[in-house]
Amino acid sequence: MVDLSKFIVESRDLVDSVLDRLVPSADIEPVRLHEAIRWSLFAGGKRFRPALLFAAGIAFGAEEEKLVRTAAAIELIHTFSLIHDDLPAMDDDDLRRGRLTCHKKYGEATAILAGDALQTLAFKAIADDQGLSFEVRTRLISMIAEASGSPVGMVAGQQMDLDAEGRDVDFDHLQRIHSWKTGALIAASAVSGGLIGGAVDEDVATLKRFAGKLGLLFQITDDIIDITQTTETLGKTAGKDENAQKATYPGHFGIERTRELASEAANDAKLELGRLAVNTTLLSEIVDHTLNRTF
Amino acid sequence: MVDLSKFIVESRDLVDSVLDRLVPSADIEPVRLHEAIRWSLFAGGKRFRPALLFAAGIAFGAEEEKLVRTAAAIELIHTFSLIHDDLPAMDDDDLRRGRLTCHKKYGEATAILAGDALQTLAFKAIADDQGLSFEVRTRLISMIAEASGSPVGMVAGQQMDLDAEGRDVDFDHLQRIHSWKTGALIAASAVSGGLIGGAVDEDVATLKRFAGKLGLLFQITDDIIDITQTTETLGKTAGKDENAQKATYPGHFGIERTRELASEAANDAKLELGRLAVNTTLLSEIVDHTLNRTF
Numbered sequence: 001m002v003d004l005s006k007f008i009v010e011s012r013d014l015v016d017s018v019l020d021r022l023v024p025s026a027d028i029e030p031v032r033l034h035e036a037i038r039w040s041l042f043a044g045g046k047r048f049r050p051a052l053l054f055a056a057g058i059a060f061g062a063e064e065e066k067l068v069r070t071a072a073a074i075e076l077i078h079t080f081s082l083i084h085d086d087l088p089a090m091d092d093d094d095l096r097r098g099r100l101t102c103h104k105k106y107g108e109a110t111a112i113l114a115g116d117a118l119q120t121l122a123f124k125a126i127a128d129d130q131g132l133s134f135e136v137r138t139r140l141i142s143m144i145a146e147a148s149g150s151p152v153g154m155v156a157g158q159q160m161d162l163d164a165e166g167r168d169v170d171f172d173h174l175q176r177i178h179s180w181k182t183g184a185l186i187a188a189s190a191v192s193g194g195l196i197g198g199a200v201d202e203d204v205a206t207l208k209r210f211a212g213k214l215g216l217l218f219q220i221t222d223d224i225i226d227i228t229q230t231t232e233t234l235g236k237t238a239g240k241d242e243n244a245q246k247a248t249y250p251g252h253f254g255i256e257r258t259r260e261l262a263s264e265a266a267n268d269a270k271l272e273l274g275r276l277a278v279n280t281t282l283l284s285e286i287v288d289h290t291l292n293r294t295f
Numbered sequence: 296m297v298d299l300s301k302f303i304v305e306s307r308d309l310v311d312s313v314l315d316r317l318v319p320s321a322d323i324e325p326v327r328l329h330e331a332i333r334w335s336l337f338a339g340g341k342r343f344r345p346a347l348l349f350a351a352g353i354a355f356g357a358e359e360e361k362l363v364r365t366a367a368a369i370e371l372i373h374t375f376s377l378i379h380d381d382l383p384a385m386d387d388d389d390l391r392r393g394r395l396t397c398h399k400k401y402g403e404a405t406a407i408l409a410g411d412a413l414q415t416l417a418f419k420a421i422a423d424d425q426g427l428s429f430e431v432r433t434r435l436i437s438m439i440a441e442a443s444g445s446p447v448g449m450v451a452g453q454q455m456d457l458d459a460e461g462r463d464v465d466f467d468h469l470q471r472i473h474s475w476k477t478g479a480l481i482a483a484s485a486v487s488g489g490l491i492g493g494a495v496d497e498d499v500a501t502l503k504r505f506a507g508k509l510g511l512l513f514q515i516t517d518d519i520i521d522i523t524q525t526t527e528t529l530g531k532t533a534g535k536d537e538n539a540q541k542a543t544y545p546g547h548f549g550i551e552r553t554r555e556l557a558s559e560a561a562n563d564a565k566l567e568l569g570r571l572a573v574n575t576t577l578l579s580e581i582v583d584h585t586l587n588r589t590f
Contacts, residue, residue, distance in 0.1 A: 159327065
């Protein structure tokens with residue numbers, strides 16, 4: 001039996017210490033920009049993607065020191081996406097994780113630039129990772145860039161999400177939006193761990209399918225939490241997605257069917273893990289943790 | 296004698312054909328995003344940075360086919376920066392190169408995402424460049440990411456430029472803003488050519504100093520053009536920088552002294568070229584072309 005809570009705390013602390021070194025300190029010019037970056041980066045994030053990357057890497061025998069910079073890079077990209085998604089022109093959120101969003105605190109211009117800089121820092125972090133071969137660094141950058149962009153990544157998903165606002169979208173379309181907006185970078189996290197651990201192509205493909213299901217689960221539970229929690233608990237404006245008639249699972253299927261879909265996604269993810277001939281205990285526990293999460 | 300005009304047209308056509316392949320076509324979902332990307336990418340840009348990269352690479356014996364993807368990648372980053380700089384929260388420009396800016400045509404949300412996607416596409420283009428060794432790809436990505444971000448790159452320069460608005464800035468500060476905002480990516484273009492051509496570290500350092508002076512020259516002539524051209528000729532709102540009391544050379548030194556500074560920068564750039572034991576005719580002609588440009 002693995003102590004998942006301990007693992008999550010330890011991987012979070014490890015990645016946070018590397019993030020602190022990767023990002024310019026707040027007393028370096030331009031100060032406002034670096035303060036804004038740190039405001040959003042160290043805002044109590046769960047570091048879910050780094051934990052997943054660690055768990056996948058450890059399953060394939062990678063040492064933590066070889067995993068941590070890529071884990072940090074993915075968190076940099078995730079943070080960039082949160083900052084830009086919160087902007088007035090996008091989701092227009094004032095609060096995230098219980099405090100002001102980047103643009104509410106530092107202004108729109110600086111928030112846009114903070115997101116931009118976070119993306120450059122992410123790719124530089126991987127390119128400079130001397131613990132990895134040049135080939136692995138190159139493969140990671142290519143894969144993570146694809147998962148972050150368009151037409152099959154995070155930016156594409158955000159655009160499709162905006163396009164879907166106020167429209168009645170069918171289930172396939174809804175799934176596609178989520179698989180790009182949230183799932184792609186989650187899948188990239190698991191695949192990165194496998195690549196660094198030297199997983200063969202077939203196992204990388206399995207990891208990708210596994211993480212696709214996990215990403216789906218993550219999005220479904222996110223939607224459930226959003227409508228069932230109060231604003232105070234959540235630190236952001238609860239029910240906002242529903243109010244905006246956005247493409248959410250509960251809005252489309254109702255809460256009961258949405259909970260069933262969550263269980264199905266968890267089972268599908270575990271089926272994929274069963275195809276791997278390595279110790280996937282940690283990965284399996286992350287699935288359970290995601291299914292049962294309340295924040 | 297080299298025919299620089301012919302070289303510039305040929306390198307532009309070559310990089311445009313690769314850009315067309317690197318960027319998702321406008322009929323792929325999300326259509327709006329890919330249309331927006333192409334609107335700004337194929338807007339009649341001069342492709343100055345690609346031309347410089349080609350010239351530096353050719354000086355060091357690199358074949359064009361090894362240079363063109365990195366040249367395209369830098370143009371993707373340059374275009375991302377233009378889209379974001381034009382946003383209402385930043386410089387708030389309605390026109391660029393004689394037509395609507397990205398956000399005026401496609402809305403702010405899509406413009407922000409188009410810039411974000413362009414950055415991912417740039418790093419993926421280099422990571423996937425099979426004509427280059429994994430080591431060279433990795434070095435290029437690290438160097439270009441640094442030049443694009445903060446604290447010593449393009450994003451830092453844009454933040455410092457915003458911070459300087461309405462304030463009286465001294466010459467050193469003005470130079471620093473420009474060297475980051477515009478100069479860093481121009482320097483990265485020249486250095487990329489050298490790296491791909493296998494230049495030794497000392498020559499790479501010389502290329503960087505050369506391009507630093509060329510970037511300075513580029514910024515000074517940009518400022519001169521901005522105040523001397525009419526809006527109709529320029530395709531953007533002329534005199535805007537002056538109106539906004541931004542940190543421009545003519546606003547600080549007057550037009551006569553600014554012209555002298557341009558000549559000095561051109562001479563300094565050529566002095567650096569004199570230190571290289573390769574044929575720098577093309578690079579030298581780019582300096583003259585930049586000094587004498589009127590658009």
